[in-house]
Amino acid sequence: MKYLTSIYASSSPYRLISSLCGKGEKMFNAWYSFLLCWLSLRIEANPGLKVRITEKGLDYGRKIGMELLKQAVLKETFPSWSGQENFSVVTVSYVISRLRINSVDFPETSASFIPGTGISLSVAHASATISADWRMNTWLLNDHGGITVSISGLFITIVFKVSRDSAGRLTTLLDDCQLSINSVKVELNGGSSWIYSFLSGYLEKPIHSKLDQNLCQNIKYKIQMMDAHIRQQKVLTQIDAFAQIDYSLVSSPAVFKSHINLDLKGTVYPVGNHTDPPFVPAPFALPNQDDSMVYLGVSSYFLKSASLAYYRAGAFSITISEELATTLNLNIGLFKDFVPEIALSYIISCPVLLKLMATSPPAVSLNADKCILQITGCVEVFAVLPNSTTQYIFAGNLTASTRANLTISKQKLIISLLLKRLQFSLLHSSLRSSERMSLVENFLSYALWNTVIPVINDKLGKGFPLNLAHTILTGPVIKMNQDHLVISTDVQYKHEEKRDEDFHSHSF
Template identity: 55%
Template sequence: MLKFWCFFLLLHLLIQQLDANPGLKVRITQKGLDYGREMGMEILKQRIKEESFPDWSGQEKSGFGDVDYTISGLRVSTIEFPDASISLIPGIGIELSTQQAYAILNANWSIRTWLFKDSGRSTVSVSGVFITAVFTMSQDSTGHLSMSLDSCRMSIKGVEVQLNGKISWLYKFFTKYLEKPIHRNLDKHSCPNIRQGIQQIDAQLTTLQVPTQIDAFTQIDYSLVNFPGVFKSYIDLDLKGAIYPVGNWTDPSFVPAPFTFPDKSDSMLYLGISEYFFKYASLAYYTAGAFNITIVEELSSYFNVTTETFGSIIPEIAQCYVEVRPTLLNLMASAAPVVSLQTDTFSLEIPASMEVLAVLPDSTTQLMFTVNIIANTSVSLTIFEQKLIGSLCLNRFQLSLDDSSVGFFEVSLLENFLSYVLRNGVIPAANAKLKNGFPLPNLDHITLLRPVIKVNQGYLLISTDINYIL
């Protein structure tokens, strides 16, 4: 019976993991894959031209006896993939193919026969290169995206060697004995070289910072929660997208709701950010105490807030503090801000309390009163330097008196003053912190190009092209 319940529990946990909803979803479209193919081919051509190939020697049989040869210093001077294409195999991975690739290589050569021996430079033309490679994507044990080569086929239609030397007319007879080993070696090593390149890409993927620190308060988890989804015209990556207080990786009680992308393919990349992501952020920043501020410096450029300032609004304070004293305004979030994403509207409802204290001659403070505030703000979003940056705008707020050492008074007397404090002290201070932004998942050398942000019901959609800087 115990074994049965253990099995049932493990099965339940597995089903939960398989059904995990992402906080962030990334979609790479065919347009993005085509751009990736163009950039990838340029990078591949550049690396092939920079690569040094091993020397090799051998022996070929001829009607005139054995031909000993050595090929050294092989370098690629020209390589093109004029018809390269990339396509998706649903449920499997990515297929890269080309049928008419060609290359021109330069090399040193030497030949020894019973008749003569000589050496020099050669030009090797390789044409009709056919390559089909299938790459699969998966998820490793740490939540990183992983790539591997599933299959590879290659064939070469023709290899032509031109030997440069003093008796070139004689060399033409022997070129076929060099073409055969060059053809054989290219066929033998090309797919292993492609596999090695994919292994290098996979190694780079494992270095991506899945847990990433955002600022002094929070950290974010970009690990995959599901295996990559490969479909006919796009690839979907489901990321956890959870934000935690620094040093605390405990998940909250709520779970993300599923969301789906609209049927669009105009952009190379779509990034969906669920309402859950922002709820996680709200709770993490609240837990870390990021919303607690003392409003002094923020208002000092406008005016000095003193007991006289409040006494002109609330007569009870003027009676208690005849001598003018400086005041402190401590604003503290009383709960995590409530996040709401509706069509074309992103809003935050921020519950807080504000303590107003008088600073006494001995530098101690004395509480005058505490008010509860519920502020409703709208959020506008921009993307700058690969970060999502928010900016708050105060729409309205509600006040209620929580505690008072100067007696009861109508909080309506404070509405105009606190409106000024919120708009000119609190909101600018919050926006200054928000300028740090949330780092969006990205790879080195890739920048977002003309991103467009759209607020939908329950999630945020970023549509963007990308630019790879070589």
């Protein structure tokens, strides 16, 4: 009798409960990991960008986390294990196999913001049932059967603190953990039933004690592991070959009763050049609303730093190719009627090639209900000769005033330009001056209107990513204000099998 008690107290029940402790951790971890994805939102940056998660968003994260937890727990598999114990003249060998979670229930869960600290998660009346097979061998007895551990009335409240580390990454630590369990029932079956009925009652108290002692400590350890994993993440996100976004926190998250605010740097840099722009973001505030799950504030600073970054990276040098030009029948022949000198210089009608270069970063201004983009540059016109070489014809200055339409598509902020006014002035030409050159300028303006702006819009159409990790925006609304815009949106969790694999491998 003594050696049977020792076997189950030191091995199988404890291992089963350790697994259950792991499930309790997973209950927290699934919700916690989902929330942290939100708190490390990959839309970019200083109070150049602001992120607010409301109670509505927090509650949605809780619901998704609990559902993901149930699915993960019921799919979880565990390896068999074996051991050997010596008791006086008796050696007992045992094997525990086919450990599985039969059921788990979290009927009451809640999450709330703790002002000045972080987030609280509470689970009440949780229960779980775990079963396994056992087999033991001695010179006296060879036997096998099953074991069932039923836990009910699990109450746990966890508070974790959120802050910022020196690199601007989100960091968390366990601030408080309170736990109580109403009932632990152990049932051993198979073999000599009178022995196992006795042992079942004997083992319930130590198993209960092990849960009380270890569950909060295990949760703290898991939080430390996940915090270390989060700190390894880069604070720069690359948009494309030209630019990167710094999304580091500039201060610790500000936690209030109804929401949590994150101030992000929101600076766009050319790839490989992290020199700050010669201007700073102006302060702005998010609206005092809570109808949406998430509010994203984008200042004009963010857009201006993007404009400067792409300018420094040379992204605003555009060549209208021969193929694109010929779609508008843009060739030397079209100029001959306006400028006789062209007819004398080019006997054969040649395609025309346009080169557009910004001479300064496009100026961005945000006002109520509109975004204005002012582009200043120069344009050069070349003839494409039959031998594929080019010959310079003339050049001019170009100033375009455009209205920028902002939309959200496929999780990206898309900017498209609508040309409102265009001014062109001739700089110099290889041709003799002509009064008819104004007609050329008018025609060129038309060509720029129909070729350059579409090319720019095609580049802008790639968009700025709004990476709310593994979620999609639902019903986003953009409201433009003086010097900033606000995107209010709900989100929907996007299930991905690969994400599930990563979650198990990194979190548990």
